[in-house]
Amino acid sequence: MNHSQYKLFSFHQLILNIKDTLIIFAKEFGSVFNDRGVVILFFVASILYPALYCSLYRNETLVDVPIAVVDGSRSLRSTELLRHVDATRDVKIVSTYATIDEAKKAFDNREVHGLIYIPADFNKKLSNGEQATISTYSDMSSFMYYRAMMMATNYSILDMGKQIQVERLNAQGFTGESATVISNPIPYEAVILYNEGAGFASFLMPAILILIIHQTLFFGIGMIAGTSREENRFHELVSSKVHRGGTFKVVIGKSACYFLIYGLLSVYILGFIPHAFNLPHIGNPVDLMILMVPFLLATIFFSMTVSVFLPNRETGLIIFMFFSLILLFLSGISWPRSNISGFWQAFSWIFPSTHGIQGYVKINTMGANIHTISLEYLSLWGQTAVYFLTATWAYRWQIKKSSKKYQKESKEETELITK
Amino acid sequence: MLSNLQISITKTFKRELKRMVSRPIYFLSTIAVMTFCYVFFLTLFSEGQPVRMPIAVVDLDNSSLSRQFIRNLDATQQAQVVMRLHSHKEAREEMQKGNIYAFVEMEHDFASKAISNRRPTITFYVNDTYLIAGSLILKDITYMTELTSGAMQQQVLRAKGIDESRIMGIIQPIAMDTHLIGNPWANYGTYLLNVMLPGVLQLCVLLITVFAIGTELKDRTSRVWLETADNSIFAAVTGKLLPYTIVLTVLGIISNLLLYSYMHYPLNSSIGWMFLTTFLFVLAYQAIGIVFIGLTPVLRDGVTMSAFFGLFGFTFAGFTFPIEQMPYVSRIFSDLFPIRHYFNIYVNQALYGLNIGHSIVPMVALLSFTILPLFVYHRLKNAAINQNFPIK
Secondary structure: OHHHHHHHHHHHHHHHHHHHHHHHHHHHHHHHHOOHHHHHHHHHHHHHHHHHHHHHOOOOOOOOEEEEEEEOOOOHHHHHHHHHHHHOOOEEEEEEEOOHHHHHHHHHOOOOOEEEEEOOOHHHHHHOOOOEEEEEEEEOOOHHHHHHHHHHHHHHHHHHHHHHHHHHHHHOOOOHHHHHHHHOOOOEEEEEEOOOOOOHHHHHHHHHHHHHHHHHHHHHHHHHHHHHHHOOOOOOHHHHHHOOOOHHHHHHHHHHHHHHHHHHHHHHHHHHHHHHOOOOOOOOHHHHHHHHHHHHHHHHHHHHHHHOOOOOOOHHHHHHOOHHHHHHHHOOOOOOHHHOOHHHHHHHOOOHHHHHHHHHHHHHOOOOOOOOOHHHHHHHHHHHHHHHHHHHHHHHHHHHHHHHHHHHHHHHHHHHHHO | OHHHHHHHHHHHHHHHHHHHHHOHHHHHHHHHHHHHHHHHHHHHOOOOOOOOEEEEEEEOOOOHHHHHHHHHHHOOOOEEEEEEEOOHHHHHHHHHHOOOOEEEEEOOOHHHHHHOOOOOOEEEEEEOOOHHHHHHHHHHHHHHHHHHHHHHHHHHHHHOOOOHHHHHHHHOOEEEEEEEEOOOOOOHHHHHHHHHHHHHHHHHHHHHHHHHHHHHHHOOOHHHHHHHOOOOHHHHHHHHHHHHHHHHHHHHHHHHHHHHHHOOOOOOOOHHHHHHHHHHHHHHHHHHHHHHHHHOOOHHHHHHHHHHHHHHHHHHOOOOOOHHHOOHHHHHHHOOOHHHHHHHHHHHHHHOOOOHHHHHHHHHHHHHHHHHHHHHHHHHHHHHHHOOOOOO
16 A cells, blocks of 8 residues: 555656656746847857858869969970969969069969969970979968969879870880889879868868857857846746756756757758758768767756856856867867877867767768767767766756745845844 | 046046956956967967878788888878778778778789789878868878889889989979978968967957946946046047957967967068057957947847857958958958958068058058947947846
8 A cells, every 4th residue: 555655656756747847848948039149049040150151161172263473484385284284173374474573573462372483494404304393382371272272283293294204205215014114103093082072161061060059059058047147046946946856857857948959950050051052961860860969968968067157148158259269179170189189188078069070070971870980979978977967966056055045035034024 | 628538538447447357257258268279279289280190001912012111101291100900991990980091002912013013003092071181191191102103213214224314304304393482381380370369369359348348238337337437438438448458459469479489480570560460450359349239239239249250250361261262242241350451461461571561451451440439439328328228
């Protein structure tokens, strides 16, 4: 009898707990949608930012970078070489100068971003069977100019060089197979994987997409927490006062709300955007979803933990805005992870974005499956567990603090009345 | 008249100094942020170029020749052979795990083919998902392979009795002599930090400007603020923002000193021009901050606008992806970002050491941003007096 009563009681309790959690969950939607700042962060930013960035970086590589030439040789060979350079996708010869000094003026005025100089003895040396040298000058204000210049000139020089080489070998009496063997003793092939066009957007955007999710969640949750602090009451406390031990319910109810919103947003950011803007997307959607669960949870609990320390709704944005950049560099997408010092690597493990970005890029861009990225996947679950505990602890601390204040206040009130 | 204005400004200035030490946010969002960034970026990019990045080999031949080739690979500056794997599949997996950025595959009859002149092939697989690592490694191993095959060619041609003077002309008929203007070693620190540090600074300037003014409106202390300045909104804004102008300019100058004196990044003109530019840069962003809080004039909206505008500054500086390669509208749009003009001055002065005449237009552009607050003069004053905007 007693036993079944106990059972009944716990079942009843469970129902009540679920009901409370659902109330908190539903209420949280109210605090999200009734706050213009949060709506801007959660919806406007995470919908517009990916599209805007993708359109700005639409050109994956530079096309027809304007360059100048100084052709001291003015020969058939030099004209042919320059025509070849001009025909590449990377650069475009926009002006020809008689001297390097003149060309330098165009360079200084930033009309051109590169210069090719062909010396007067170019053709003579080629005719005499000697090695001819040309010079290139690259604008280093952006490495992408340099890259375009190198691609165009290297390709053209190698191509022309091969022709001349065969001619010279023939002249020395090597023909057919033996000429081929001498001209290219170790043929090599370079295969660029996953980002075949070496594109800038394909390289950077996947990381930015994850970062957008991470940062808008962080700032949005910070703003919600700051607002409730400003209003100087723990508005979820109302429901947790009714049933004791409400911290879990508060944390779970709130996080469920964020999780649902960002689960849907992730479909747009990680599913729609890469397709629409032709970014790499060879990942298995199921693997992506499996990864996103711990990533979103870890980010939510991490943000909830930090949010407890933000006194005002704007504080998070003002102090941590710059951190978006730090997180991008810590992820190891641009500056290689192998070359980040042990200290900063350890530091990077604090933030869900690090493994989130790496995991996402590996699945989405490199077609890895969830087993290949078990390091990232398990780390994200580890973070989820740790930050769930810290968030619960921080919320409990807050609830205790505010309920003490409530008690004190009501005590004072009763004292006032009795007086 | 003038002295009255001076007195009003001084009073507001002193009031602001007190406010600055009253809450940690003022310190955290300026000095602490910049100090963190100095340490972070300078330590992260101390190498200049990433060296000895992990790669693998799939040596199906395992001959003395292939092992020699692997030793050569390991001796390159940017690559380091950390794994010897047995199959393509295994290598692909290590690459997907991110443990290696590239791998080199040599076929099983590599040596025998080489000896019998049947041309063995080598295949490089490079992961350009990590664009910097991938392209640097590819450049390095391609160069190494060219050298190796050049040495082989030299041997063969010598053995055939070709005249020494003709050998180089056969191996490489056209050579290229590359000059990297301004940054001869392609140092990533030079390339990125010259914009990253000012980039973080502009975020700080925008946010603290909006916060310093917006918090008066939000906390409903704006009337006291205006009274301190004897009801002159000009004196109120100037006196309030002057302490930040000083602190943020000093932080910007510390960035300059760290980049040019401590790290010895290229500086081909007087450092004084960079100091002046930094000062104008701070003023320009303070002006934009005033406009943002004047327009809204709600703290939270001003902060959101600043955050978005500040983050887009990194894109519109045009230092990674050049502006002229973006859609046409963004070229015009980029002129609205002071960091774009800062970048142009930096390239002209520090990187290329051009005549200062080249930088007059961007400097005037920076200066002209300071006119903008006039457009919100009345709106801001009315908001400060009437306090008729929501605080949330």
